[in-house]
Amino acid sequence: MPSDGAGGPRPRFYSRLPTPGTRRAVAGRPSFARIIREAMPGFRGGPVLPRAEQLSPDEALAAFQDHEKESLRHTVWTFHTPFIGGLCSCHRADCLAMQATVTDGVPVMFRGESVAQVEPASCTGCRECMKACQFGALGFSAAEKKAVVDPRHCYGRGVCRAMCRREAIRLVDRRNVLAAANLW
Numbered sequence: 001m002p003s004d005g006a007g008g009p010r011p012r013f014y015s016r017l018p019t020p021g022t023r024r025a026v027a028g029r030p031s032f033a034r035i036i037r038e039a040m041p042g043f044r045g046g047p048v049l050p051r052a053e054q055l056s057p058d059e060a061l062a063a064f065q066d067h068e069k070e071s072l073r074h075t076v077w078t079f080h081t082p083f084i085g086g087l088c089s090c091h092r093a094d095c096l097a098m099q100a101t102v103t104d105g106v107p108v109m110f111r112g113e114s115v116a117q118v119e120p121a122s123c124t125g126c127r128e129c130m131k132a133c134q135f136g137a138l139g140f141s142a143a144e145k146k147a148v149v150d151p152r153h154c155y156g157r158g159v160c161r162a163m164c165r166r167e168a169i170r171l172v173d174r175r176n177v178l179a180a181a182n183l184w
Contacts, residue, residue, distance in 0.1 A: 064089065068162035071132040073098065073155075075109065092134035102135055112156025114171035115180045116149045122168035123147050129160035129169055151180035 055063065064074060067089035075097070077086045092098045100106040116137065118129075125145040130138045137154035138147055147168070161169040174180050 065162075068159050071134070071159055071163065073134060073157045073159060098134065109155070110184050111154070111174065111180075112158075113174055114156035114158070115151040115154040115174050115177050116156070116158070116160050116169050117151075117172045117177075118147050118149055119168045119170065120144065120146050122166050123164075124166055124168075126165070128163045128165070132159045132163040134159075151177045152183060154180060 067074065070091075072089040072091055073095070075088045075090070077088060088095075090098065092102065097108045101109040116129075123146040125140065125147065127140055127147065129147050130140060135153050135155045135157075137150050137152075138160055139150060140146070141148050149169075151174075156171060156174060158171050161167075161171060174183075
């Protein structure tokens, strides 16, 4: 495990709550500070990330895939577009933004551009996808013995798809699903 520079171990990635002061940047990509300086020549500051761990694009992708196996939701938090303030992988129990949006009806988060769709011929009815969805979009048809998606509740995160061993779930363009086309 890499050192944090202070003698202690630094986690490769975090899945629920980050170690205080630990952030990650993808190697080979311009730093946030550089992007800001180029976009705003008068900018004098910039983030100080002495404990940031550099991940290659492949390592970052592997970390996201590991997070999906834990049913964690990926969100992108922006400041003033196009500046990304953070990438988060969290669970509804740990995420105030998700709780506010889904449980309390305060729209802090927006839905993705996709919605999940189940291929009935491939679905075995195992219900693993239902366990993964923190938005209540997946149900079970007792008559058909298959999972079903309510696109009005789907946020298009795709974690249900990652949990399906039979690859019976795919993501489709939200605009092409009448019940979800205008829900953002």
